[in-house]
Amino acid sequence: MNIIIKRSKTMAKQIWPSVLAIFFALLLSGFLLFATGHNPLRAYARLFDGAFGNLNRFAETLVKTIPILIIALGTSVAFKCKLWNIGGNGQYTVGAIAAVAVAVYVPLPYFIRIPLSLVASIVAGMIIGGGVGLLRAKMNANEVITTLMFNYIIMYFLSWLVNGPMMDPEGFGFPQTQLIPDQMKLQSIIPGTRLHFGLFLALIIVVVAFIFWKTRTGFRISLVGESHEVAQASGVSVQKHIVLTMMISAALPAIAGWIDVFGIHGRLQENLPGELGTIAIVVALLGGLNPIGIVFASLFFSALVVGGSTMQRFEGVPYSLVGIIQGLVIVFVICRVVYEEFKEKRRVKQLVH
Amino acid sequence: MSNNLYIDFMISLLAGTIRISIPILLPALGQIYTQRSGILNLGVEGIMIIGALSGFVGAFFTGSLWFGVFSAVVAGLLFSLIMGFLSITIKANQVIAGTALTILGTSLASFLYRVIFGIRKLPPIIDSFPSLNFLGLSKIPVIGPIFFNHNILVYLALFLVFFTWFVLEKTTFGLKVKAVGEFPRAADSKGIRVGLIRYICVAIGGMYAGLGGAFMSIGYMDTYMDHMIAGRGFIAVSVVIFSRWDPKRALFAALLFGGANVLQMRLQSIGVNIPNQFLLALPYVLTILVLVGVSKKVAFPSAFTIPYSRNSK
Amino acid sequence: GAQEDNSDSRLKVALILPGKIDDVSWNQAMYDGMKTVEEMYADKIAVTYVEEVYEVADIEPAIRDFAAEGFDLIFGHGFQFMEPIIKVAEDFPDTCFALGTGFKTGKNTAVYDVTLGEGGYLMGILAGLLTETNKIGVVGGADVSEIYRGHEAYKMAAKSVNPKIQIQELYTGDWRDAATAKDGATGMYDSGVDIIWHSGDGIGLGVVNAAKTENKLAMGNVVDQNVLAPNNIISGIQYNWAPVIKNIIDDIINDNFMNRDDKYYWLTVANEGVQVTPFHSFESQISDEVVKTLQDAVTGISNGTIEVPHFQK
Amino acid sequence: MYLLWIELSRVGTMFNFMTEKAIKEAGKVIEKPLVQMIQIKKTFSGIPANDCVDFTLKEGSVHGLLGENGAGKTTLMNILFGLYEPDSGKVLIKGEPVKIHSPLDAMNLKIGMVHQHFMLVKTLTVTENIMLGIKSTRTPFLDTRMIRNRIIELSGKYGLDIDPDAKIWQLSVGQQQRVEILTAIFKGADILILDEPTAVLTPGESEDLFSILRELRNSGIGIILISHKLEEILAIADEVTILRNGVKTGETLVTPSTTKQELTRMMVGRDVLFNFTGKDVNIGKECLSLDHLCAIDDRGVQVLQDVSFSIKDGEILGLAGVDGNGQKELCQILTGLRKTTGGTIHLYDQDLLTMTPKQCIDNKIFHIPEDRQKSGLIMDWDVQKNLILKNYDSKSISGRFCLSEQRIGEQADTMIQEYNIKTPGREEVVKKLSGGNQQKIILAREMEGDPELLIASHPTRGLDIGAMEYVRQRILDQKANGAAILLVSADLEEIFQLSDRIAVIYNGRIMGIVSPDAGISKIGMLMAGIMETENVGVDA
Ligand SMILES: Nc1ncnc2c1ncn2[C@@H]1O[C@H](COP(=O)(O)OP(=O)(O)OP(=O)(O)O)[C@@H](O)[C@H]1O
Ligand SMILES: Nc1ncnc2c1ncn2[C@@H]1O[C@H](COP(=O)(O)OP(=O)(O)OP(=O)(O)O)[C@@H](O)[C@H]1O
Ligand SMILES: [Mg+2]
Numbered sequence A: 001m002n003i004i005i006k007r008s009k010t011m012a013k014q015i016w017p018s019v020l021a022i023f024f025a026l027l028l029s030g031f032l033l034f035a036t037g038h039n040p041l042r043a044y045a046r047l048f049d050g051a052f053g054n055l056n057r058f059a060e061t062l063v064k065t066i067p068i069l070i071i072a073l074g075t076s077v078a079f080k081c082k083l084w085n086i087g088g089n090g091q092y093t094v095g096a097i098a099a100v101a102v103a104v105y106v107p108l109p110y111f112i113r114i115p116l117s118l119v120a121s122i123v124a125g126m127i128i129g130g131g132v133g134l135l136r137a138k139m140n141a142n143e144v145i146t147t148l149m150f151n152y153i154i155m156y157f158l159s160w161l162v163n164g165p166m167m168d169p170e171g172f173g174f175p176q177t178q179l180i181p182d183q184m185k186l187q188s189i190i191p192g193t194r195l196h197f198g199l200f201l202a203l204i205i206v207v208v209a210f211i212f213w214k215t216r217t218g219f220r221i222s223l224v225g226e227s228h229e230v231a232q233a234s235g236v237s238v239q240k241h242i243v244l245t246m247m248i249s250a251a252l253p254a255i256a257g258w259i260d261v262f263g264i265h266g267r268l269q270e271n272l273p274g275e276l277g278t279i280a281i282v283v284a285l286l287g288g289l290n291p292i293g294i295v296f297a298s299l300f301f302s303a304l305v306v307g308g309s310t311m312q313r314f315e316g317v318p319y320s321l322v323g324i325i326q327g328l329v330i331v332f333v334i335c336r337v338v339y340e341e342f343k344e345k346r347r348v349k350q351l352v353h
Numbered sequence B: 001m002s003n004n005l006y007i008d009f010m011i012s013l014l015a016g017t018i019r020i021s022i023p024i025l026l027p028a029l030g031q032i033y034t035q036r037s038g039i040l041n042l043g044v045e046g047i048m049i050i051g052a053l054s055g056f057v058g059a060f061f062t063g064s065l066w067f068g069v070f071s072a073v074v075a076g077l078l079f080s081l082i083m084g085f086l087s088i089t090i091k092a093n094q095v096i097a098g099t100a101l102t103i104l105g106t107s108l109a110s111f112l113y114r115v116i117f118g119i120r121k122l123p124p125i126i127d128s129f130p131s132l133n134f135l136g137l138s139k140i141p142v143i144g145p146i147f148f149n150h151n152i153l154v155y156l157a158l159f160l161v162f163f164t165w166f167v168l169e170k171t172t173f174g175l176k177v178k179a180v181g182e183f184p185r186a187a188d189s190k191g192i193r194v195g196l197i198r199y200i201c202v203a204i205g206g207m208y209a210g211l212g213g214a215f216m217s218i219g220y221m222d223t224y225m226d227h228m229i230a231g232r233g234f235i236a237v238s239v240v241i242f243s244r245w246d247p248k249r250a251l252f253a254a255l256l257f258g259g260a261n262v263l264q265m266r267l268q269s270i271g272v273n274i275p276n277q278f279l280l281a282l283p284y285v286l287t288i289l290v291l292v293g294v295s296k297k298v299a300f301p302s303a304f305t306i307p308y309s310r311n312s313k
Numbered sequence C: 001g002a003q004e005d006n007s008d009s010r011l012k013v014a015l016i017l018p019g020k021i022d023d024v025s026w027n028q029a030m031y032d033g034m035k036t037v038e039e040m041y042a043d044k045i046a047v048t049y050v051e052e053v054y055e056v057a058d059i060e061p062a063i064r065d066f067a068a069e070g071f072d073l074i075f076g077h078g079f080q081f082m083e084p085i086i087k088v089a090e091d092f093p094d095t096c097f098a099l100g101t102g103f104k105t106g107k108n109t110a111v112y113d114v115t116l117g118e119g120g121y122l123m124g125i126l127a128g129l130l131t132e133t134n135k136i137g138v139v140g141g142a143d144v145s146e147i148y149r150g151h152e153a154y155k156m157a158a159k160s161v162n163p164k165i166q167i168q169e170l171y172t173g174d175w176r177d178a179a180t181a182k183d184g185a186t187g188m189y190d191s192g193v194d195i196i197w198h199s200g201d202g203i204g205l206g207v208v209n210a211a212k213t214e215n216k217l218a219m220g221n222v223v224d225q226n227v228l229a230p231n232n233i234i235s236g237i238q239y240n241w242a243p244v245i246k247n248i249i250d251d252i253i254n255d256n257f258m259n260r261d262d263k264y265y266w267l268t269v270a271n272e273g274v275q276v277t278p279f280h281s282f283e284s285q286i287s288d289e290v291v292k293t294l295q296d297a298v299t300g301i302s303n304g305t306i307e308v309p310h311f312q313k
Numbered sequence D: 001m002y003l004l005w006i007e008l009s010r011v012g013t014m015f016n017f018m019t020e021k022a023i024k025e026a027g028k029v030i031e032k033p034l035v036q037m038i039q040i041k042k043t044f045s046g047i048p049a050n051d052c053v054d055f056t057l058k059e060g061s062v063h064g065l066l067g068e069n070g071a072g073k074t075t076l077m078n079i080l081f082g083l084y085e086p087d088s089g090k091v092l093i094k095g096e097p098v099k100i101h102s103p104l105d106a107m108n109l110k111i112g113m114v115h116q117h118f119m120l121v122k123t124l125t126v127t128e129n130i131m132l133g134i135k136s137t138r139t140p141f142l143d144t145r146m147i148r149n150r151i152i153e154l155s156g157k158y159g160l161d162i163d164p165d166a167k168i169w170q171l172s173v174g175q176q177q178r179v180e181i182l183t184a185i186f187k188g189a190d191i192l193i194l195d196e197p198t199a200v201l202t203p204g205e206s207e208d209l210f211s212i213l214r215e216l217r218n219s220g221i222g223i224i225l226i227s228h229k230l231e232e233i234l235a236i237a238d239e240v241t242i243l244r245n246g247v248k249t250g251e252t253l254v255t256p257s258t259t260k261q262e263l264t265r266m267m268v269g270r271d272v273l274f275n276f277t278g279k280d281v282n283i284g285k286e287c288l289s290l291d292h293l294c295a296i297d298d299r300g301v302q303v304l305q306d307v308s309f310s311i312k313d314g315e316i317l318g319l320a321g322v323d324g325n326g327q328k329e330l331c332q333i334l335t336g337l338r339k340t341t342g343g344t345i346h347l348y349d350q351d352l353l354t355m356t357p358k359q360c361i362d363n364k365i366f367h368i369p370e371d372r373q374k375s376g377l378i379m380d381w382d383v384q385k386n387l388i389l390k391n392y393d394s395k396s397i398s399g400r401f402c403l404s405e406q407r408i409g410e411q412a413d414t415m416i417q418e419y420n421i422k423t424p425g426r427e428e429v430v431k432k433l434s435g436g437n438q439q440k441i442i443l444a445r446e447m448e449g450d451p452e453l454l455i456a457s458h459p460t461r462g463l464d465i466g467a468m469e470y471v472r473q474r475i476l477d478q479k480a481n482g483a484a485i486l487l488v489s490a491d492l493e494e495i496f497q498l499s500d501r502i503a504v505i506y507n508g509r510i511m512g513i514v515s516p517d518a519g520i521s522k523i524g525m526l527m528a529g530i531m532e533t534e535n536v537g538v539d540a
């Protein structure tokens, strides 16, 4: 009992600065809203309502959370190894491509085709990640650049596919593929909403990620991230683990791509990932690279995105202002350490006197 | 292709290459300072779009293009200070700080544009910088159209290549920048104010990026559009790394990227039978190939992305 | 803002746009059309506008949200709205949906579309007749079906009036990177092209700007773009969505929408939804012969004697 | 003979090695205080590094600052140089109270400092490094040519032999140190602080330095000299101040009658143990044997040449030598981290050269690395995680898939107790612990696995006397357990106390392997590169 109280107290202590930071970000955005003729309180009420107002909206928030969460978890694996994988979008896209390719073109029974397509997605992600990792480990090619470039390359690759070889023959030339067979789609958890069984997959991945950091491989990856020299001295092959890390890190966004194809899109179109990759970077870092932290951060951000859209729709708030609020929230949340440092200084002062 | 046509094709290609690499070159030059001092600013994209807007607004309302350039540089400087504050004062992770800056910059620019100009049937336009024609030099065959038919910002950017090199190699400031990026503690022990130098470098990076943004809105185009930077800031960051923080090599890298881009468009136009998406991806593929080629030699500034604090061991 | 007032008997209409309402293109044309109708029918409809619903994953919630809020008519202005609209339409059988291009319809879902092929055809005639170098160009954003149709018709028409014609074609791969489009167009002009048509969206501004700086001719799209470069924009096509929107709304008010068999509303040359813009200052320079050929083409398309093929990839 | 003397005096602190004539200069002592530091207090996370220290430097004098590792010498000087701000206390320069907030302030007060750890930017040239600290005459432009000429001039004048255009990374440690000294001289300081300047200099270089220092002193400059080498202090210092555990324990004029014993007692608080011996251990079969080992370093320079020796179970082989003579690379090879270019190594019957680092660990080769913060510990991790770096995958820590937090904790608790690691808890971040306790973590980790071969590189570097004795005792315990031990150290005291045999390395070659009875002079000669004929066990 005592432990629970203590735990929740330390939790509260950790969360408090973030809450404060979000408050200030909303306050500042509130001025902008007010200055452009909106009622900030009503707008924020809409935002909240849009994210959590009814079952359907909450379901939408969760639908958005799924890919953000998974991509962020993937990104966090690389970040933990001090590898800056900013290729979430590209890796998500290859996952989606592989998913549709298998789902549409492989004439096997569904119960084989579905897992096969998942495996294909994972493998596709691993190939991209492994390539980036190899280039980094063997050629010292900076992964910030390679992952970024792959984002563009894959984007055009997708564009080529939906305009060319994978274009729906019955689609009147619109740049999209066929829909995957209905029977293969992830079923809705709550009828009438888009919330699909991918949520459980996401939860499984969270649990796996949580456990992963306690395994030997997880330990080795974080060791390599902290110091190549110490890792090597401890018998861990740095190059091997850089490649491995990038493979894992890219496989997860690919899974997110698979889930979105099977859960919502049902097909390939251009610009599938949108802003997911960027948001995932933010979420991974704000979540402290820790699976539980990332769960909360992704939930928060997708609520912000989904609620923001509602606010935009019904309050006439410009889309850009929603982006500003997001940006400010990130900036202020980063600044929360100021508050923590301030408290630390005060503590030290009290100790001295 | 006949000989004449071939020459025309090459002239157009090279002239286009120079033009289109400028908005990559400018922010890249600025980021050379920033990265040399040990800071990775992924927010260049956001700073550039702020610069593009400020440049346009400045020029539009005063009618002076140079005032536009001035406002863009100042706006870039001010906006980059957020990055400085987050990465130097707060010592936050630079990847997230830069990402935040990009999100904030793109949204803020779009928002302010709407606030300032409202919804219009046609976009507001200005007369952008005209091509200079140095005493008719542009009429010289071949050389003229390639080198002497650009606007003044192009020449300014090319001058800044030399200027950046000069500052880094020949001035006390440049020396301090390098020391701060390599070994901040040593710099500190020599009386160099690490934080200040880093702030200045981030600010210079912001000014160059702002100028790069202005080049897009009032140098290259004649109006502002939300998506006019279109990833050039990110490309600039890459260019800096694979040019190994050297302004001359940055010029070549920017030209290479620009050249690949122009080439793909020219090839498309003359009807080369390759899916256009492959041609579009060409510059990015090329970047990776070049990166792989040069990376073995790349040694990052030792203190790259590491915040400095005197009291921590 | 949305009308919460229950006593309001006006039709609640939502217009969801994938881009900005002032993009001088696809979205703006629709926005302007809707505004016209809204003024005309001030007592009959109340319109809510949402712009930049760009991410495909965000489309369905937006549509569903409006449907759930009791809107009577929801416009999704782009083919990417097709699947979500069909899905939501099943869940809200009393709500009417209008889909901007696409091919799936339903009891409560109609498609409205523009025959860009007809517009492209007219532009092709003009370009083919006006060119002095026998080289013309066309620049588009992404290579998608309606743009493709326009380009193909343009090429076909130009060849029909000028057998010696050489045509350059370019897709920038992006709807919004005007600078790239400008450089693409510049390259075409450099290689001897003297007139370019652009098939719309933000990138079109790049083509207009290239014409201005190179002092060559270009033709606009979507709205009359002559004011952007009065000496260079010789003509163009413009869309007028108002009649089609009005048509749809009338059908709903008269209870004709749901039980209508033909669920396609076309914006055509015949119903003056697609028009050739005036020549403005070029009026005097255009020969009567050209004017006549163009006029014949318009008439021919209108009365069906000229049939522009429905190009498909 | 003179050379030999210098060489030997560099080497140990326990040997009283006064030469015939006192070397102390007969200089006039000027009484005017140049620097007064009063009641200086500085704590790092609660632990005092300087506790109410008073310090006075007089004009035109050389002031020795003595103390064991971690006594707080560097901290005190960093405060004077503005790198740290004291928690309390006052600093007076030439009688004026001053606040020194940064090195810039210090430099403006004409204080120059040569740091213990090089403050040189490796990618820059010598000239550029020197220009960093001084105001250019052509601000904002660099006055490279002028500075370069002055460097050549000064370097010629003092025989420093420095190439102004060389990049720092291309220089040897000794050369780098000379650059540091040159930097300080260059600035024309009134007050010059030198923090262990001779640690990496050759004897000749040291003597050159001393003549420079004497010259500078005679011109009125006050010099603060930190050194562990009492001979040097006795040779050049006019006064000494002694610190122990952050507290000043003595201040005395250096006269010809001052002895090392006196100073030692003030430093350590008791007489140094001369006969620090372990239990007698039976030496067993051969554990490690190296035969004609050759290797190159990262820059492709030959660092090891025909190195041959062997170590038996229960035996300690001391590897003596000045830093940078190939010791580091040898340790890397023995732990599987570096490839060789020739020769063989066997661990019992196995070929060690084919082993990966992991296999070396599995074969119970453990290593106490010389740079504990860089290659021994993850400074941002807590104690318990640092304790499992070598055995995280063993049955005692890992379950089927996961590391067991409970078992990690239990193991940490036992080790903390057993090795007497002073930490608030097993979850304390290692960065916050003292150097001695950091070293104990490594010790615990490397010894807990019952090593067959233990490589101890400078195991007591940076440790206070208590920790030092503790570590040495632990190494002897391992010997008693039957481990073969390679003790790499530049500290001859340590080598003599612990070793069964002593190998001396110079320039990548084993100069000889001798018994400790051979005496200091012989080893000193070998360390200076002077070959002897008689050996006690080079098995070639
Ligand atoms: N320095 C190294 N060089 C090459 N390979 C290495 C190195 N270190 C470890 N390995 C390899 O890594 C693999 C994992 O090592 P280990 O025996 O610890 O596996 P494990 O603990 O069972 O792994 P897991 O946690 O994945 O179950 C081994 O196959 C080993 O060969
Ligand atoms: N920046 C710092 N943060 C935390 N502790 C520090 C810091 N600097 C020094 N210390 C601690 O203060 C104490 C004194 O260190 P200092 O470097 O002054 O010793 P020293 O006498 O110079 O030793 P050495 O002979 O090894 O140079 C040590 O325990 C050291 O760990
Ligand atoms: Mg020290």
Ligand SMILES: [Mg+2]
Pocket: D287, D313, D452, D482, D483, D484
């Ligand atoms: Mg044994």
